[in-house]
Amino acid sequence: MSFLKRWIGGSKPVDGDQLARSAELQDYAxxxxxxxxxxxxxxxSAGEQNRWSRIxxxxxxxxxxxxxxxxxxxxxxxxxxxxxxxxxxxVAAYRDRLARDKAEIMPKVREALAQKDTNTxxxxxxAYEASFPMGKADWTGPEPxxxxxALTRRIFFLDHWLLDGLSNTTQEWVKLYAAEQHLWGAxxxxxxxxxxxxVAQELARPDMDAAxxxxxxxxxxxxxxxxxxxxxxxxxxxxxxxxALAGPNDEYTCExxxxxxxxxxxxxxxxxxxxxGCTSPRGCRCRYExxxxxxxxx
Numbered sequence: 159m160s161f162l163k164r165w166i167g168g169s170k171p172v173d174g175d176q177l178a179r180s181a182e183l184q185d186y187a188x189x190x191x192x193x194x195x196x197x198x199x200x201x202x203s204a205g206e207q208n209r210w211s212r213i214x215x216x217x218x219x220x221x222x223x224x225x226x227x228x229x230x231x232x233x234x235x236x237x238x239x240x241x242x243x244x245x246x247x248x249v250a251a252y253r254d255r256l257a258r259d260k261a262e263i264m265p266k267v268r269e270a271l272a273q274k275d276t277n278t279x280x281x282x283x284x285a286y287e288a289s290f291p292m293g294k295a296d297w298t299g300p301e302p303x304x305x306x307x308a309l310t311r312r313i314f315f316l317d318h319w320l321l322d323g324l325s326n327t328t329q330e331w332v333k334l335y336a337a338e339q340h341l342w343g344a345x346x347x348x349x350x351x352x353x354x355x356x357v358a359q360e361l362a363r364p365d366m367d368a369a370x371x372x373x374x375x376x377x378x379x380x381x382x383x384x385x386x387x388x389x390x391x392x393x394x395x396x397x398x399x400x401x402a403l404a405g406p407n408d409e410y411t412c413e414x415x416x417x418x419x420x421x422x423x424x425x426x427x428x429x430x431x432x433x434x435g436c437t438s439p440r441g442c443r444c445r446y447e448x449x450x451x452x453x454x455x456x
Contacts, residue, residue: 172228174248178255187213187291189252191221192230196241196249197296206292213291259286260295271337274314279341280307299343306341312383313337320378320432320441328360336376340383347373365439378432378441385431388446392425398448401428405444412438422449 178189191210194202202210207218214221222239225231230245241249263286270279280302287294294301313336321329331354339345348369350358358368361375392398402422405415414435423429432442 174230174245175251178248178252183213183291184215186252186255188215188221188225189248190291192225192241192245193249193252195231195239196246201237201239209292256295259289260297267341268334268338271310271334271341274311276307276311276337276341280310283341297344302343309383309387310337310341312386313340313379316379316382318379318382319434320375320382325360327354328357331357332361332372332375333379335372336379339376340380345373345377363439374440377443381443381445382432385446388448389425389428392446392448398450399425400449400451401425402447402449403429403431403444404447405442410438410440411443412436415442415444418444 174189177185180186187210191214201207202218210221211217216224222231225245226233228245230242230248231239232242234240263282267279267282270276270282283298283302287298313333316333321332324332335348350367350369353361353368353372357372361371362368363371366374389401392401400422401424402420403418405411405419407416407419411419414433414437418429418433428446431444431446433444436442436444
């Protein structure tokens with residue numbers, strides 16, 4: 159208890175701005191945790207608190223009390239917290255740092271993908287995410303499998319009717335855009351100035367501008383690769399016999415796709431995705447979902 163008292167009540171002031179800019183994980187992890195509450199997230203789960211305790215200088219509950227003592231964190235009742243005004247500049251400085259790191263890593267990944275070097279691109283992603291206290295950025299997808307880079311690589315060699323009617327230049331550009339999003343496990347729309355004029359002219363439609371059309375074309379390519387991988391895994395295993403068709407059911411879902419949602423098929427007889435009969439302006443967004451069966455009673 160005396161150690162905790164010295165730690166919290168010591169005479170040396172805590173410099174939040176220095177913590178936000180530090181290269182030491184235990185330092186900037188403290189501001190990362192503060193930023194968690196600034197974003198309006200609920201308190202971490204018990205498991206997440208244990209993970210935080212392994213990263214922070216002191217266990218999670220002690221750090222919360224420490225932040226309150228410093229006046230950085232305020233309780234809003236029912237276990238909820240919010241970042242106090244005095245700590246807002248530290249969170250802002252940390253977010254600026256994250257934005258710079260993201261702006262630095264994305265061109266490196268894109269350059270590797272432009273060379274179809276998905277292994278290097280994947281290694282860059284892993285190294286980037288490893289720098290985060292919880293091992294993941296808030297904008298990237300779930301923890302990828304080791305085969306993820308090989309799956310991303312398939313996008314570059316697609317010869318599919320989804321690309322019919324597009325010039326070779328536009329096909330290569332869309333594939334790179336799709337591969338980049340697939341590798342990160344995230345999606346984003348480009349600004350008009352990020353799309354080459356000739357590509358934009360080819361992709362734009364009367365009902366959809368070039369940025370939106372590019373987004374959905376890239377989305378369809380990445381989804382197709384994932385669907386094919388799901389089907390191959392189910393076909394080659396003995397633990398899945400049926401596949402269900404899943405997907406969004408919203409104002410952009412066409413009647414053909416809506417009629418298929420929730421249906422289950424034997425793996426060998428599941429309809430090919432994307433549906434050729436889809437009439438949605440966004441394209442077919444259906445995906446394969448393995449139907450896991452309970453093991454038989456012994």
